[in-house]
Amino acid sequence: MPDDATDKPTRVALIASLNDDLSNEYSAILQYLTYAARVTGPYRPQLRAFFMAEIPDETGHAQFLADKIVALGGTPTAEAAPVPEAKSNREMLEAVLKAERAAAERYTVRSRQAEAFGDKGLQVQLEDMVRDESQHRDETARILQDWGL
Numbered sequence: 001m002p003d004d005a006t007d008k009p010t011r012v013a014l015i016a017s018l019n020d021d022l023s024n025e026y027s028a029i030l031q032y033l034t035y036a037a038r039v040t041g042p043y044r045p046q047l048r049a050f051f052m053a054e055i056p057d058e059t060g061h062a063q064f065l066a067d068k069i070v071a072l073g074g075t076p077t078a079e080a081a082p083v084p085e086a087k088s089n090r091e092m093l094e095a096v097l098k099a100e101r102a103a104a105e106r107y108t109v110r111s112r113q114a115e116a117f118g119d120k121g122l123q124v125q126l127e128d129m130v131r132d133e134s135q136h137r138d139e140t141a142r143i144l145q146d147w148g149l
Contacts, residue, residue: 008116015074025062026080035092057132093144100137
C-alpha cells in the first residue's frame, strides 16, 4: 500500500490491505467468542453478554470485506490474525480495547485509500466501520474506567 493514504493504491494493494483487515475481523470474532467463554467472577454475566454482543458487528464487517475483495477480483483470506492471550477479565478487556483502537485506525486509513482509489461506496462503508469500531473502543474504555477490582 502506498505510504501516503492519498496516493492512489493499485487494485492489488487495496485487496491485500482489505485481506489484512479481514484477517483482523476474523481474529476479533474469535477473540470475543473465546473471551466470552473464559470470563469469570461476579461480573461474568455482564461481560459475557458484552463480548457476545460485539460478534454480529464483527461478522458483518468480515462478510462485507470478503464480498468487496471478491468484487475487486481478489480471493478473501481464510486466515485469522492471532488472538491475544489474556488470563484475567481486565486483560481481556485491555486486549479488546487495543484491538478496537487498531481497527478504528486501520479503517480510517483504508477509507482514505478507498477515496484515493475512487471507490466511494467502499469509502462510505469503511467510514461506517470506523464509527462501529470507535463505539466498541469507547464502550470498552468505559468498562475499564475505574477498574479497581
